[in-house]
Amino acid sequence: MQKLTNKEEEIMKILWRLEKAFVKEIRAELEGDKPHYNTLSTIVRNLEEKNYVSHEAFGNTHRYYPLVTKEDYRKRFISNTLADYYDNSYKSMVSFFAKEQKISIEELREIIKLIEKEN
Incomplete structure (x- = not known):
């Protein structure tokens, strides 16, 4: 299991709480200055590459869910x-x-x- 950055941990905490979420839903849950949608999407895809999350495809959009408890x-x-x-x-x-x-x-x-x- 790879170590997560602070921002990745913050996103994982949101996904653990929500269980499943689209990037826009994750963004809405972030406190303070919110990263640009594309930046957040990249972070979530990095989490997927690290095998922390996976996704369900809905056309061109993805709903992400945690693989790691x-x-x-x-x-x-x-x-x-x-x-x-x-x-x-x-x-x-x-x-x-x-x-x-x-x-x-x-x-x-x-x-x-x-x-x-x-x-």
Whole structure:
């Protein structure tokens, strides 16, 4: 699975939410400055070349849908991040967030309860 650019990820989030969409529908969902239709169409076709999306043809237009689930992408992204920045250590990753005060003690307790429940 190839890494996606920020814009590709943004488009994938829209497709995961909508499930199926034409380029004009994707464009309508984008926040802020919207890229030109042709630019967006190129990005979506790049996603198709990377095997993240496929399409159904309706004459000259295409309706796109995800081939990769959000969950599968999330797992891959977390695995890569864990390997690249935390030496494959979940402990190191959680410690980082604790030190940066991005996770509270209560959230850590909830995580521990979830882990204990699974075991």
